[in-house]
Amino acid sequence: MLVIAGLLAYAVLIGGPLTRRLARADWVSRHPQAALRLWHACALGMLTSLTGALVLAAHDLWEHGMVWLFHADKPLIHAAYGGSWQAQGIADAALIVLLLGAGGLSALALRRFVRVRRERDRHRLTADAxxxxxxxxxxxxxxxxxxxxxxxxxxxxxxxxxxxxxxxxxxxxxxxxxxxxxxxxxxxxxxxxxxxxxxxxxxxxxxxxxxxxxxxxxxxxxxxxxxxxxxxxxxxxxxxxxxxxxxxxxxxxxxxxxxxxxxxxxxxxxxxxxxxxxxxxxxxxSPLAAALVSAATVVSFLLPTALALGPAVLLFGTAHMGG
Incomplete structure (x- = not known):
């Protein structure tokens, strides 16, 4: 539960106040290409956090994967990622939202891509003709x-x-x-x-x-x-x-x-x-400023992955212990 709450909080934080603050920052005009990378990292990090929270809520899929990947003890993985709060209805709802979200985003991306490609082809035809x-x-x-x-x-x-x-x-x-x-x-x-x-x-x-x-x-x-x-x-x-x-x-x-x-x-x-x-x-x-922006870019994208995988990493190899 704590991991899911952390992922959702991170998504809201990075997609709301942090990006609004980034939009008003003065330094971005001095480092526009680095700022572009940071914007993309924030967007992908937020999307990763939302996706991770839904996958974790649909706990069976995630827990089986963590048990297999890290050779972890299944009861311990279940306690770390879910515990008593989870119910079948919540897991099913999370899986439905995840599938609907992925389908909707894919359909939107396809429509935008096709429309933009047609516009480019029309402009190119005019330019060549x-x-x-x-x-x-x-x-x-x-x-x-x-x-x-x-x-x-x-x-x-x-x-x-x-x-x-x-x-x-x-x-x-x-x-x-x-x-x-x-x-x-x-x-x-x-x-x-x-x-x-x-x-x-x-x-x-x-x-x-x-x-x-x-x-x-x-x-x-x-x-x-x-x-x-x-x-x-x-x-x-x-x-x-x-x-x-x-x-x-x-x-x-x-x-x-x-x-x-x-x-x-x-x-x-x-x-x-x-x-x-x-x-x-x-x-x-400034090289130092560029390095700091690069570090922030890496952290903003990797943090949700670290939050999601952290408990499983700590339980690495526990399937071979005890019993």
């Missing part, structure tokens, strides 16, 4: 005749990725700004931010009804743009990236193309990103 390749040494680049200045990338496997630039954006940007903008989009593809966005959208849609992980999807989009800005800034300078972003935002509102189907240059929070890029205090991330 109406766009032109104008060199630059990048076979993925397509220039599309359009009056709105827009740059975005379309993810795809095995050479199907595209970076789409409208003629208005190409004419608006100076050569250094244009190169920085293309590097920004290449960073999105290289770091596979589209996958992170899709996962965040799915889990946020699945769990936000319970008040958990509400900032997840928005924060992933925000941090993905900052991480791509940093990649472009390392090659072309922070002020060049900021100038390109400012020029595109002044010429037109943020791009309508976006979401998880195509990732646009202007993206979310352009004003915050510009301030961040031109801030005098902008500097390289």
């Amino acid at each position: 109406q766009g032109t390749y104008e060199g630059d040494g990048d076979p993925a680049l397509r220039v599309l005749a359009h009056p709105a200045p827009t740059v975005f990338c379309i993810p795809g496997a095995q050479g199907r990725s595209r970076i789409v630039v409208t003629t208005a954006a190409r004419d608006l940007l100076s050569p250094p700004e244009y190169a920085a903008t293309l590097e920004h989009e290449r960073a999105h593809l290289r770091l596979r931010h589209h996958r992170a966005i899709l996962v965040a959208d799915i889990l946020t849609a699945a769990l936000t009804w319970a008040g958990l992980l509400r900032p997840y999807a928005d924060q992933v989009r925000r941090l993905a743009e900052m991480a791509a800005d940093d990649c472009a800034a390392r090659r072309h300078g922070r002020r060049t990236v900021a100038s390109a972003l400012l020029g595109m935002c002044e010429a037109a509102p943020p791009d309508a193309v976006g979401g998880s189907a195509a990732v646009a240059m202007t993206g979310p929070d352009p004003a915050e990103r510009i301030r961040r890029l031109i801030a005098p205090s902008a500097s390289s991330p």
Whole structure:
């Protein structure tokens, strides 16, 4: 009972107050890629905690597995994970909720994946049919005749990725700004931010009804743009990236193309990103801070596993004792 309560408490804590606090933290803008990993670890840790609590409540399945895996004494395992509080009705209800939750999440993920893939295919078809390749040494680049200045990338496997630039954006940007903008989009593809966005959208849609992980999807989009800005800034300078972003935002509102189907240059929070890029205090991330974030990432994901397996580990080999 205590293990289940601990897992549920951890899920509520990490999916509620801790993620809300993380969304307001100042340090994430200095370490966006590390913060992205921490967000994913928190989400997966919360999902692991909820799943673990339901599996433990459906005690027969879990207890048989722990007895077999750790060669533990079955009565001791039963006492550690359940005891007198358990009833057949509770175990059956937990198993039903677990199966329904897994089925619902799988169906939601499949619908989102199919929808996003169709949108990407439609964008790619338009880019290939109406766009032109104008060199630059990048076979993925397509220039599309359009009056709105827009740059975005379309993810795809095995050479199907595209970076789409409208003629208005190409004419608006100076050569250094244009190169920085293309590097920004290449960073999105290289770091596979589209996958992170899709996962965040799915889990946020699945769990936000319970008040958990509400900032997840928005924060992933925000941090993905900052991480791509940093990649472009390392090659072309922070002020060049900021100038390109400012020029595109002044010429037109943020791009309508976006979401998880195509990732646009202007993206979310352009004003915050510009301030961040031109801030005098902008500097390289601290190795110590990055190490602390990495440690927190590992702990947030592994803690629910440790809570679930802890009692069984302590009872390792007890099947061969006594009797």
